[in-house]
Amino acid sequence: MMQPILSARGLVHNFGEGPSAVQVLKNIDIDILPAEVLLLVGPSGSGKTTLVHILGHLLRPTAGKITICGKSTETLDEDRLAELRLQHFGFIFQAHNLFPMLTATENVMVALDLMGVDKDVARVRAHELLGSVGLGHRVDAFPAELSIGQKQRVAIARALAADPEILIADEPTAALDSENGLKAMELLQALARNGRRAVVIVTHDFRIFQFANRVLHLEDGRIVDKPPESSHSFGAGSAS
Numbered sequence: 389m390m391q392p393i394l395s396a397r398g399l400v401h402n403f404g405e406g407p408s409a410v411q412v413l414k415n416i417d418i419d420i421l422p423a424e425v426l427l428l429v430g431p432s433g434s435g436k437t438t439l440v441h442i443l444g445h446l447l448r449p450t451a452g453k454i455t456i457c458g459k460s461t462e463t464l465d466e467d468r469l470a471e472l473r474l475q476h477f478g479f480i481f482q483a484h485n486l487f488p489m490l491t492a493t494e495n496v497m498v499a500l501d502l503m504g505v506d507k508d509v510a511r512v513r514a515h516e517l518l519g520s521v522g523l524g525h526r527v528d529a530f531p532a533e534l535s536i537g538q539k540q541r542v543a544i545a546r547a548l549a550a551d552p553e554i555l556i557a558d559e560p561t562a563a564l565d566s567e568n569g570l571k572a573m574e575l576l577q578a579l580a581r582n583g584r585r586a587v588v589i590v591t592h593d594f595r596i597f598q599f600a601n602r603v604l605h606l607e608d609g610r611i612v613d614k615p616p617e618s619s620h621s622f623g624a625g626s627a628s
């Protein structure tokens with residue numbers, strides 16, 4: 389059995405306190421494996437975004453434990469959590485969150501700057517990252533000059549800045565047409581396979597199921613219909 393990059397056990401999350409508290413995650417166990425594309429699917433409100441925020445350490449769970457490469461993250465203070473996020477995670481959100489006044493290169497450099505990378509080195513690295521997502525010819529473009537698919541690629545390049553083990557994407561194809569959605573997924577799948585990193589995707593988009601190694605269904609804060617280990621890989625996305 390492959391060693392998970394991240395293991396979460398008994399995750400519970402409540403929003404609110406006391407009698408008005410709402411439990412949105414109920415005793416979730418999850419392992420994230422190297423080189424896998426893991427899809428989280430389920431009805432609106434089932435807790436998918438809350439779960440990936442907790443897995444990405446953007447939100448602390450009400451209860452439960454997470455280990456990354458075998459080390460518990462439970463007792464880390466806010467500064468250590470910020471370091472951990474920078475080091476281990478890349479985030480890709482639907483709205484891309486690109487800075488409109490900055491070029492593609494500068495948008496990627498922001499992430500490298502946060503890591504304390506020298507500006508000249510960061511510029512070279514940003515160009516490399518943009519090249520790796522097929523945007524080597526658009527490094528000086530501003531977001532408004534890029535197509536939506538290209539903007540998504542800048543967001544992916546930025547998420548790769550720290551060469552993270554886990555990429556978390558919330559609805560990465562929702563705003564893309566079929567062609568761009570498939571291209572984005574091909575890129576994310578290649579990043580999982582080549583980089584030995586995991587890509588965790590929240591989605592409602594059935595078109596991308598073919599890229600998954602595993603699909604976890606969330607319903608009312610629980611993982612349901614967990615497939616047996618033997619069906620871990622299927623379809624075009626098999627990592628074997």
Ligand SMILES: Nc1ncnc2c1ncn2[C@@H]1O[C@H](COP(=O)(O)OP(=O)(O)OP(=O)(O)O)[C@@H](O)[C@H]1O
Pocket residue numbers: 403404412430431432433434435436437438439
């Ligand atoms: N900050 C918050 N405060 C209170 N309740 C929240 C908060 N964030 C989410 N919720 C509630 O928690 C539940 C799970 O929300 P979450 O966004 O995780 O679901 P989701 O499965 O990602 O939904 P969608 O597919 O619509 O994005 C919902 O009932 C939502 O209203």
